[in-house]
Amino acid sequence: MSLPQPILITDADDPRIAEFRNIRERDLVGRQAGFIAEGTVVLRLLAAAHNRLNPSFVAEKILLLENRVDGVSDILKLFPEDVPVYVASAAVLDAIAGFHLHRGVLALGRRVTMPTAQDLLRNVSAPGLIAIACGISNHDNIGSMFRNAAAFGAAAVLLDETCCDPLYRKALRVSVGSVLTVPFARGGTADDLLRTVAGEGFDIWALSPRGTADVRDIPAGGRIALVTGTEGTGLPQDILSRFRTASIPQRPGLDSLNAATATGIALYEIARRQGLV
């Protein structure tokens, strides 16, 4: 595909780039339509996602700092020609975004398919691995969990309704775009979600500093679902008492590991045993 002619935007109130206005405020209240992809790494993965057969994500439009166009032209060529590319000066771009946007690379993406947890679970074959997060409301942690899930071959990530949106700009950036590559579903209570996962025959393991098994002793084979809870309080006791639990050995008397790091270590251990890496 050839590089489309970029369209110069000279007015921050131009309706063609309205979705990029006041990015941070919209981050806080949530977007009705689409998500913001920021930076070249995420842009490249958005292009890859868009070009798949039956894509899960597509790009709607791209907005660049004018002096970044040449540097990302190889990525721009990957998008279909009907995805408009807008460019603006630093002053106009900052006026649009509402803050100084030093990366200068933005795209508006849209999620096209909304698979249910059950859809995703039925696509996982043995030996397999999925990650489930309950109550992870920190965007850094959600982003890191997707990055780790991608690194260790998790087939899907399931988020309960109390997790934050992984398509939020910062989570997507921290995930280095993995949110666009690892299939995910979000919604329902932790209880409902785990009932669905159990009903599909997965081996459910809840990760907790109080877990009884060593994470290294999780039996390989089958399809394993690793469940992580919030930092601080962790998974609720009723979940820990209903499922098998595992912990990561660490020095006593400390705050437990960060939730995303702990998930990464557990995914790493399970992925090795499942032959996924």
Added chain:
Amino acid sequence: MSLPQPILITDADDPRIAEFRNIRERDLVGRQAGFIAEGTVVLRLLAAAHNRLNPSFVAEKILLLENRVDGVSDILKLFPEDVPVYVASAAVLDAIAGFHLHRGVLALGRRVTMPTAQDLLRNVSAPGLIAIACGISNHDNIGSMFRNAAAFGAAAVLLDETCCDPLYRKALRVSVGSVLTVPFARGGTADDLLRTVAGEGFDIWALSPRGTADVRDIPAGGRIALVTGTEGTGLPQDILSRFRTASIPQRPGLDSLNAATATGIALYEIARRQGLV
């Protein structure tokens, strides 16, 4: 020790709390004297550090939102009585800090001892483990590395001169105070630092996505120094070619793991083999 009488501050320009003024601006330019500890978790570890024999860190003063005093009184009792506790209303506190400080718990700490890398290395017995970071300039990553080092029993963290300051407010917070518990030294080029470490007889392993050994196959015993480089470019080639290298198995074709997560996984593997956890 009994709880000292808190001193009410009603004027953001009061010289007694001058070090807390415009916290974010000072974060950017660096502080001449002391560091800012923020939040109850870090405050508790600062108290523990202060009370050690020959402490490495002491508290100079504490500044609290007035309605937080009762909630942290058990921590305040741990500080010597000559550490003043100042309190302020939300409006005054925000005017002091220069932004809305929703945690409302601050302390000014000071590093008392400045051990050299050699001092720290000579204190490590076998089987032992230390973490070395070269060029980690992201405060989240530095904080996470200390948290992981603490969790997996690293005896010290050494930072080359291009690493950022782990006592920076955000790094300290992300470390959940581990910067105050894991001995560290910072300075010198990566080359000089690694020469010192090699001279002290440590087994040096450089962590890299291009590493030749599997991180699980690092031989146990002795004193192991794990070296991590920057995200993105990683360790420079001349370091990778001079020392043994190890990698973490992961799915091909992806951005490598986050530097702090990769360090965490490698420390976890080595700590297990060294019997540290």
